[in-house]
Amino acid sequence: MSEVDLGSLNAAIGRAVARHRVRSGLTQEQLGQELGLRDEAISRLERGVVMPSVAKLVELADIFDCNVADLMTEGSSRSSDQAKHLGQLLGKLNGDDRTMVLELVERLTGRLTRR
Known part of the structure; x- marks a missing residue:
């Protein structure tokens, strides 16, 4: 994948995490506590600055009661x-x-x- 593609994927996953977090009624701080991360890390994830690890994607899917694939495809351009x-x-x-x-x-x- 090119850097542009990775950047788009990061942004898409970040938007999906943010939507699920809001739907779940969680603040960035609360989500960070559940994941063992600071709220600044959640902010960077939601803005697409960083890509969550596969393990974190699984944790996020458990928290949001969705599939990992949902987090990866909701913002996809495909x-x-x-x-x-x-x-x-x-x-x-x-x-x-x-x-x-x-x-x-x-x-x-x-x-x-x-x-």
């Missing part, structure tokens, strides 16, 4: 990863809400592809 993430988000909705979101996505993609 369309297959994005589709998987959308599928997970849609799976949380009832049938009517899912239909509404799909209709919105179809309209948006139609409009954007005509540009």
